[in-house]
Amino acid sequence: MDSPQLHTNIRPGTNWLFRMAWRDSRRSRQRLLLFMSAIVLGIAALVAINSFGDNLAQSIDDQARELLGADLTISWSREPSAKTNKLLKTIGRDRAYEVSFPSLVSIPKTGGVRLAQIKGLEGAFPYYGTWEVQPVSAIQTFRKANSRVALVDDGLLVQLGAQPGDSVKIGNLNFLVAGRVTKTPGQAAVAATVAPTVFVPNQFLAGTGLLQRGSRIAYKYYYQFAPGTDVEKFIKPLSSQLDKEGINFDTVAGRKKQTGRAFGDLTKFLSLVAFVALLLGCVGVASAVQLYVKEKIASVAILRTLGTSGRQAFLIYLIQTAIMGFLGAAIGALILPRIFSNFLPVTVETSVSLPAILGGLGTGLLISVLFSLLPLLAIRNVSPLRAIRNSYEDDLSGRDPLRWLVYLLVLLFIVGFAYLQTKNLMLSIGFTGGLMLAFGILTALGLGLIWLVRRFFPASWSYVWRQSLANLYRPNNQTLILVTSIGLGALPYSRFVAGAGRTVG
Amino acid sequence: MVRSLKKSCSSLSPCKSPLSLCLEQPFCSMSILHVENLTKTYISGGRELTVLHGVNFTLEPGDTFAIVGPSGSGKTTLLGLCAGLDRASSGSVYLNDIRLDTLNEDQRAAIRNQYVGFIFQNFQLLPTLTALENVMVPLELRGEKGAAKTAQALLDRVGLGQRGHHYPTQLSGGEQQRVSLARAFANRPKLLFADEPTGNLDADTSATVVDLLFELNREAGTTLVLVTHDMELASRTQRIIRIKGGTVVNDRMTELLND
Numbered sequence: 001m002d003s004p005q006l007h008t009n010i011r012p013g014t015n016w017l018f019r020m021a022w023r024d025s026r027r028s029r030q031r032l033l034l035f036m037s038a039i040v041l042g043i044a045a046l047v048a049i050n051s052f053g054d055n056l057a058q059s060i061d062d063q064a065r066e067l068l069g070a071d072l073t074i075s076w077s078r079e080p081s082a083k084t085n086k087l088l089k090t091i092g093r094d095r096a097y098e099v100s101f102p103s104l105v106s107i108p109k110t111g112g113v114r115l116a117q118i119k120g121l122e123g124a125f126p127y128y129g130t131w132e133v134q135p136v137s138a139i140q141t142f143r144k145a146n147s148r149v150a151l152v153d154d155g156l157l158v159q160l161g162a163q164p165g166d167s168v169k170i171g172n173l174n175f176l177v178a179g180r181v182t183k184t185p186g187q188a189a190v191a192a193t194v195a196p197t198v199f200v201p202n203q204f205l206a207g208t209g210l211l212q213r214g215s216r217i218a219y220k221y222y223y224q225f226a227p228g229t230d231v232e233k234f235i236k237p238l239s240s241q242l243d244k245e246g247i248n249f250d251t252v253a254g255r256k257k258q259t260g261r262a263f264g265d266l267t268k269f270l271s272l273v274a275f276v277a278l279l280l281g282c283v284g285v286a287s288a289v290q291l292y293v294k295e296k297i298a299s300v301a302i303l304r305t306l307g308t309s310g311r312q313a314f315l316i317y318l319i320q321t322a323i324m325g326f327l328g329a330a331i332g333a334l335i336l337p338r339i340f341s342n343f344l345p346v347t348v349e350t351s352v353s354l355p356a357i358l359g360g361l362g363t364g365l366l367i368s369v370l371f372s373l374l375p376l377l378a379i380r381n382v383s384p385l386r387a388i389r390n391s392y393e394d395d396l397s398g399r400d401p402l403r404w405l406v407y408l409l410v411l412l413f414i415v416g417f418a419y420l421q422t423k424n425l426m427l428s429i430g431f432t433g434g435l436m437l438a439f440g441i442l443t444a445l446g447l448g449l450i451w452l453v454r455r456f457f458p459a460s461w462s463y464v465w466r467q468s469l470a471n472l473y474r475p476n477n478q479t480l481i482l483v484t485s486i487g488l489g490a491l492p493y494s495r496f497v498a499g500a501g502r503t504v505g
Numbered sequence: 506m507v508r509s510l511k512k513s514c515s516s517l518s519p520c521k522s523p524l525s526l527c528l529e530q531p532f533c534s535m536s537i538l539h540v541e542n543l544t545k546t547y548i549s550g551g552r553e554l555t556v557l558h559g560v561n562f563t564l565e566p567g568d569t570f571a572i573v574g575p576s577g578s579g580k581t582t583l584l585g586l587c588a589g590l591d592r593a594s595s596g597s598v599y600l601n602d603i604r605l606d607t608l609n610e611d612q613r614a615a616i617r618n619q620y621v622g623f624i625f626q627n628f629q630l631l632p633t634l635t636a637l638e639n640v641m642v643p644l645e646l647r648g649e650k651g652a653a654k655t656a657q658a659l660l661d662r663v664g665l666g667q668r669g670h671h672y673p674t675q676l677s678g679g680e681q682q683r684v685s686l687a688r689a690f691a692n693r694p695k696l697l698f699a700d701e702p703t704g705n706l707d708a709d710t711s712a713t714v715v716d717l718l719f720e721l722n723r724e725a726g727t728t729l730v731l732v733t734h735d736m737e738l739a740s741r742t743q744r745i746i747r748i749k750g751g752t753v754v755n756d757r758m759t760e761l762l763n764d
Contacts, residue, residue: 012648019645026633302629305590306688307618307646309611384590384614387629388581388700 017312021319024299031292032320034248036328038284039364043332045274047360053267066129067255069185070096070222071231076247077218084245087238092223096123099200101217103210105156105198106169112160116153118170118210120202127224129185134145138164138179148204150175154182156196168198171208172465175200271421273432278363279435280412280489282371288479289321290375300379301386310380317376318369325368326361332362363417370413373406409437439484444481536599537695538564538587539729543596545582545751556582557751559596566695569722570730571739574748580732581700582750587730588621588698589613601695614754618646622689622727624718626701628681630673636660637669643692659687663717679710683717690721697727703738715741 065071074088089095099120106113124143124242125131133139133151136144142151150168157163157180167174181199205211225231229249242249250258297309300313333356377400414435418428450473508617520533545557556579564570572580585591586598589605590613599622605613622643630639637656640667644652660666661684665676673681680700689697702718703711722729731742739745740759747755 012645016645024631028633150758291513299631299633302612302631303642304614305588305617305623305629306643307614309614311611383610385585385615387623388585388590388626481600 002251012312017315018319021323024316025320027230028292028295030325031288031295033165035285035288035292035321035368036324036331038281038288039325039328039368040281040332041111042278042281043329043360043364045277045332046271046363047333047356049267049270050359051358054273056267063129064252064256066126066185067259068222068250068252069126069129071127071229072223072227072249073220074223074237074242074247074249075218075220075351076245077216080245080247084241084247088221089220094124094127094224096121096125096222096224098122098125098220099202099205099211099217100220101210101215102195103170103208103215104162107160107162107166108169108174109166110161111498112162112328114156114196116198116390118205118208119197119199120205121199122202123222124224125222126185127222130183131181131185132183133179133181135179137163141178142199142201147179148173148175148263149201151179151181151199153175153198154180156198159196170198170200171210173204173208175204178330193346196204200256251415261374268422271379275417276435276488278335278367280485282367283481283485283488285321285325285368285371285486286374287478289372291476293317293375293379296379297386300382300385303389304382304384309411313382314376314379317370317379321372322365322369326365326374328368329364331359332364333357341351366413370410374403374410377406435488438488442484442487443480445487446480449483450477450479515605516532523591535565536563537566537568537601538562538588538730539597539599539601540583541597543583543586543598544594545579545586546594555594555751557586557593560748560751560753562657562746562753562756564728564730566728567726568744568761569719569731569742569743571731571733571745573733573736573745576692577594578748579751580610580748582687582751584698584700584730584732588623588696589616593661615754618643618692620695622697623695624682624685624697624699624702625672626686626703628673630681630684630688632673635670635672636665636676639673639684641689643688647692656687656691659683659691662721663687676729677710678706678713682706682710682714686714686717690725690727693725694727697722699729699733701733702731703733 050380053406072092073090079085079383080088101118103116103118104113115178119274121142133142134154138149138151142149150170152162152168157177164176164177166177168177170174175198181197184197211217225234232253235249235251239249254283296317300308301312303316304310381400414432415428418431419425422428422431453469453472458465461469471477516535540560540562543557543560544555546553546555548554548717557575558652558692560583561685562570572583574580580631586593587603589598589600589608593606595645596606600616605616607617617623630636631642637653637660640656641652642660649655657669660669663686665683665687668676668680673684676684689699699718700755703714706714718729718740721727731739731741742759744756744758746753
């Protein structure tokens with residue numbers, strides 16, 4: 001008699017796994033869409049911010065000179081020495097002069113009063129970039145400086161209920177509003193909402209009576225040089241002299257670096273915020289997959305009785321979650337960073353940043369796989385006995401050494417990703433530690449809530465209240481997930497609000 | 506001699522026929538299923554609960570065998586152990602001469618795919634697969650080509666050739682059980698386990714399904730192990746083993762019962 005063979009090496013191909021993943025998803029597409037949505041927004045935020053960073057760097061390079069509106073600016077608040085004063089008046093091929101200070105302005109017609117930045121201008125500012133004024137002819141009118149005319153920020157006119165043709169009172173003088181300013185080179189649109197500007201010809205400033213002690217006046221020269229001039233090289237020998245007198249200067253290269261650094265820091269911060277949003281998505285992924293797996297236990301048990309190995313069953317569902325995660329990341333990566341354009345002093349071309357999109361796709365896929373691994377590992381332990389005995393309870397809690405490996409991978413992912421965004425290892429470790437601490441506190445809060453409700457259950461309350469509260473601790477409750485998700489989500493928001501509050505205060 | 510050997514093998518526990526001793530096998534090597542001193546104990550509420558005590562029997566290829574007993578007697582537990590769905594606390598199960606209790610879960614799964622077919626009380630069709638796809642699964646797991654064609658032929662055989670594209674929820678209970686039958690025979694099993702195959706069906710449908718089951722079983726020459734409460738159904742098999750409290754209280758050929 002031939003010995004029976006144990007053909008454990010008979011395996012269906014990978015095609016079968018994909019086919020089963022597709023077949024099994026038929027009744028579950030809505031739930032898988034929910035899981036996908038957890039990824040979409042987080043990846044969208046991440047790709048938007050990374051694309052924004054890439055596009056910003058490019059735009060800063062392309063629009064460098066418009067950042068200053070000149071080749072060189074020199075500014076001071078204390079009167080320079082006579083020698084330096086003389087020097088300042090001779091630098092460059094052409095120059096414009098500005099005197100600025102904050103002051104209240106009012107519209108006599110409407111009675112509206114607002115704090116604004118008054119800028120007295122003399123010369124052909126801006127030398128680079130477009131000064132967007134409506135009507136365009138108002139700029140020429142302004143530069144002729146024959147009469148008392150003013151160019152006013154659009155936002156300010158709207159707030160005061162005024163328009164071109166009305167008068168604006170600055171100190172002792174009234175000025176005719178010749179035009180509304182919608183964009184000034186070197187100034188972000190958002191700055192105009194915080195400190196709107198009123199431009200007046202410099203020669204009339206003295207007549208306002210506001211150029212006096214205590215007015216916090218700043219002076220600035222804008223210089224245009226002949227094409228090809230190396231401004232960095234020109235200003236270097238003068239820098240110590242200017243520095244001694246507390247006079248600041250700014251070149252295009254310097255402003256480029258500064259703007260890039262400032263927005264680079266902003267990008268890093270926003271990246272971490274987007275990462276927190278993404279991590280919330282990860283929590284959502286893990287939760288959605290855990291519920292999904294519970295629903296699929298019966299099907300897995302049937303497959304096991306038919307001869308599917310634990311590994312095959314695990315791979316079927318891993319393929320499902322990976323594909324959904326990839327689709328979610330793809331959808332998220334196509335959302336462009338339009339919302340950030342108003343915060344910039346340059347016009348950022350919101351073109352598709354391929355590195356950011358590829359990074360988003362890769363991150364989305366990695367996250368969906370990594371965070372669904374924990375609940376999916378339990379599938380390997382589903383016993384085929386469940387097919388003949390409904391009451392059989394699998395040990396899905398996970399006394400599984402592989403779970404510790406997954407926890408470690410998750411931790412490494414968080415540190416690694418934070419490092420990629422910030423390029424600072426200590427910051428990354430600190431960020432991860434802070435996140436774990438926040439997570440731990442929120443988990444403790446959730447567990448505490450469950451304990452409290454059980455311990456002090458209000459048995460005398462109405463049916464609706466009792467059922468609602470009981471659902472906080474009943475099997476399959478989502479209390480912990482919700483407390484941690486909402487808590488983590490509120491964290492960056494509260495930081496923004498607290499930070500803004502301190503800034504305004 | 507074969508007939509007498511069959512009888513002696515089936516009535517001894519463990520089988521100690523001269524042929525098996527001669528071949529130095531622990532049991533009769535003609536058997537398709539050999540259960541030796543099988544015991545299963547669970548831990549429940551911190552206490553040990555023994556649901557099977559020292560069960561012994563041997564089946565030969567082509568036998569039809571019923572396990573009967575009251576609820577909680579251990580029938581389903583015995584079926585699970587014989588099919589390799591679970592591992593015994595002590596004792597051994599040899600399925601087609603392969604000792605199951607030394608194998609891990611995945612190895613036992615491979616055994617099931619190769620040698621075993623299942624029919625469940627509540628049909629246990631995969632709800633997201635069509636009837637055809639349900640029948641194809643055992644074939645696909647074996648990496649067999651032409652799975653769709655074979656599955657379609659099986660559905661034709663059970664009278665559901667036109668319903669292959671329907672999902673289980675679109676089929677009646679009897680139709681689902683017939684799909685389950687087709688699936689059970691898809692991998693040409695040597696051993697077919699049926700756990701209360703008519704438990705969820707009405708009398709007329711049960712009769713149809715049972716007739717089909719025995720017909721297919723006869724055509725395929727499969728060894729049938731049937732767990733049932735229904736003595737009428739059990740009497741259609743060649744041998745009935747009665748279990749009570751986890752112990753075999755009676756093991757007789759049905760021709761003896763009828764006599």
